[in-house]
Structures are given as C-alpha cells and as structure tokens.
Amino acid sequence: MTTPHFFAVATIGAAVATIASPATAQTTAPASKTKVETTAATQEKIELSGAELWTLNCNRCHMIRSPGEFTAAQWEAIMMHMRVRANIPAAQAREILKFLQAGAGK
C-alpha cells in the first residue's frame, strides 16, 4: 500500500470509528432525553458569558453581527456554520447561540 493510500484509509477509518463513538449535538433540544444526558457528560466550564464569547470569536474574522439581524431559527443554522468553519469549541458555540437567540429578531 502506498503512503498516500495508507493515510487515506487511516483517516477514513478514524472517521468511522469516531462516528461510532458517543455523540453530542450542538444544541440541546428538550425533546431529546439522550441528547441532554450526553451533552451534560461532556459540558465544558466556561468563565465567559455568551456575549463575551460572541465578541471574542466573531470579531476575529469580521465585524460582529447584531443578534436582531436574524431570527432564532436562522441563528441556529448560522452558528452551526460558524462553529464548523472557525472550529469554535462546542460549549462556546452553545453559549454564543443562546445569547444571539435571546435577542433574535422575529
């Protein structure tokens, strides 16, 4: 097996193994009991508030966007996009989302 093939197979294998591991979603929907439990098990402590994390993370790449610019549902999609794009840790992303949704537009 050539080196590139070895790395490719190893990476895909690691992906499959990781997918099979216990999972935690970005948000904690009250309807999903399992989700809440797994989230609690991996919940990180954060000293900063959602507003502070919003300024800290968003301002790294662009001018911060006001919570009222989007609806609560739109913020869910946008924050998921930003979490993936900027590799924002999940717990921080959740706190930022809470802050944005608290002031979201209708």
Added chain:
Amino acid sequence: MRRPDHPIVNRTITWGFVGLSLLATSFASFGQEPASASDYVSRAEYDKLKAEHEALKQEMDELKTAVRQMANGTVPAIPAEGPSTAKATSPEGKQLVTTTTAPAASDAVPIETSGPLATHSFSIVGDAEFQFGKISHQHGAFMFADFAPIFLFRGGDRILFEAGFDFTIQNNAPGSSGYATTLNLSFATIDYIINDYVTFTGGNMLLPLGTYSERSAGWLNKFPDAPLPRSVLPGNGIGVQLRGGIPLGEKGASLTYSGFVINGPGSMDGSGDAGQLDLGGNVGLTSDGKLTNNLHGGAGEGGRVAIFWPWKPQYDLEVGVSGMSSRYDNAGRQQYNAGVVDASLHLGPSVEVKGEYMNTWVGTDNAGTIRPRGWWVQGGYKLAGLKLGLPYLDKLELVGRYDTVNDALGTWTKRGTVGAVYYVTNTLWLEGDYEFTSNRGPNPAPDDSLLFQISYGF
C-alpha cells in the same frame, strides 16, 4: 235480572256517574299549565329559530375544521379582516336570518407562535462586491466583482448542508462581443457534528491551508483582491475532513484542528513537467465523460493545527501550522507538498495584524524540485481608537498590506497596498486602495492599480 226501578236509586246512580266523570276530568288535567296565547309560535318565528340553529351549526363545523387543521400542523384560513357573516335561507331562497360575528380578538382562531423551533431551517448568507478599477496604462472601468451567496440548510442538531457560489461576469473581448457570466461552486459540503470535539465534513471543501480561504476571502477581506501568494496553494478540494475545537481553560482559548483527505491537485497535460501543476483540477468527470475524477489515483492529505489565545477582551493571538501532500501527475510519480504558517493578532478593538507564509515543493520531470512560495502581512487601525469623537472618522480604518510571490518559474512579484475602509454599517463597507506592484520575470502581475470597492455582507 230485574232492573232497579226505584227513583232515588236511579238519581244516585246518575249523580254518581256525573261525579266520577268530573273527578276523572280533574285528574286528567292535573299537572298541566294553563294554556295561553303566548305558548304558540307562528310559522315565521319557527323558521327564524330554525335558521339561527342552522347558522350556529355551520359556525361550529367551521371551528371544528379549523381545530383539525391546526392539529395537523397546517394554518387554518382566517378572514383577513372584517366581520364573518353566516347567512341562512329558507327553502324558497328567501333570506331568513343573518348572524354576524364581530372581529374581536377573542373570536379569531389563534395561531400558536411559541414552542420549540423547527428542527430544519434554510438560510442564505453571503456577500457581494462591486468595484471600480484603474490600472496603469489602461482605462478605468466599473466592474461587478462578485456575488457570492451561501446556502445553509440545517437538518437538525447535527447536520448542516452548506454551499457557496461565486457569480462573476467576464468581458468576451477580444475576439467576441458581450460578456459571459460565470458561476463557480466555491464549496459544497455536508457537515455532520459527531460530538463536541469532532465534526465530519464531506464534499467540495475550502481547504484549511492557512486561514485565508476559509475565513478571509470575499467580504471578510479588507482589500479588493486576494494576497498574491495564495496562488501557490489550492483553495479547495473534494474529499472528506475531520475538524473541531478543544477548549483550553475557561477563558475562551482553544486548540483547533482540521485533517482532510482529497483527490489532490492534478496536471494540466497529465505530465509532471514544470508549469503543468493544476491546483484547481482533478475533480468531476473528465471532458470525455470518463469516471476518472482522480487522474493520478492517489490521495492528497493535509491539515491544520492552531492555538487561539485571548488574554483579555479583544486582545488575542491565533497561530496555526498547516500543510498538505499529494501526487499530481497522471502517472503518480511527482509530488506536490505545501507548508503554511499563519498568525492573527488583535490588540484591542482598533488594531489587527495578520499574515501567512507559504512554501511549496513541486517535483517535476524536467526541472527537479521547484519551490513556489511567498508571504503576506496586513495591518489595520480603526481611527475610533483615537477617541476623537468625530462620527465620520470613527468609521474609518486605515489598512496596509505587503505581499510577494515567487512562482519558481522565473517570475517574482512584490506588491505594497495602502488604503482605507469606511464602515457605513457593520456589513456595508467602502474600500479604497492603491497598489504598488513590481514584477520580474515572464508572468507579471497587473501594474499599479487604483481600486474602489463596495462590499456588502448579508
């Protein structure tokens, strides 16, 4: 038998019958109210009552239908305004009664607006740029630079589909008339959040080689064009990726990582000769319809590791190291390797400095290993930091950039840019820049340029 013939007996029997009849009559009428004229209704009154009953029944049926629709998740049709009127008619067609319901709030069928958000949602974000450019020794012209929508479809707590497009227009001269519109699929990925630390991404991905492709292009760029040395790196690739962020402490610091496997670059003519490296190819079907969307059969691997370290609000440093390695010629003999170091520094709300250094090693059939490479650094200072209290100056940021690239094929370009960004709003920017360019070699970059741009992020 002989009939009694006595007159007293006969009278007694007669009065007895009369008495019993009266008694029976009085018992028969016991419990009945005395009748009066008001106990009777006319035909017209009966029809009116019947019509009212029918109208109420109809209204009740409408309400039942509305409730069923709401239970099924659909919104019942409600009169936009004005009273609702139910009319009843007699079999002869004559209107008998009209019941009118006032448009009071309590009478409207309520639409529930609270409750959990929908699990699936669709959003469009993105940016658009409009430019005026004047290049030395050429005419100045308006240009529609880019319209770049990003479609975001969130399918629950774990799944996100995102696709970014670039619409641009290109003049067909010389040789033809008019202009052509080009549509480029910048990226299209399915993201699956596996857990708090790992996200799987598959599709056409912006590659985490440095940060420019993922987090600085388009509206996020404070300059109208990209840094020159980005040309030695692929901007995107088709494959799979694992990525995530791990918090370090409780003050917002994090360790981030990305690892990907893609088809990797290809070769324009299939050979491994110098100058044939095709960083944007090797995807999709070949022009003759063959399913050989990976011409060299190998895979390209790479990734990025970075630390983001804020030490107080709006004071932070991010440093990252990234790279990739891949075959690129059809025979799979020649290798493309790249290494990138990137950094971004914020010193308060007014000062930003960031840059990247990239070096690549390209094996060739005819020139050995060549090293296309370059670096760029840019800085910005928001005049609001001077606390002058002047509204227009407070919205201004002075920017500067230096970038250089050596394509290892004989051309070396250096460029210095100075300019300013005026923030009309947080998403609408006016940019003005002058670029000083010096070239050496056969493939020069455009001469000195004056560029103005309106950028809008949405």
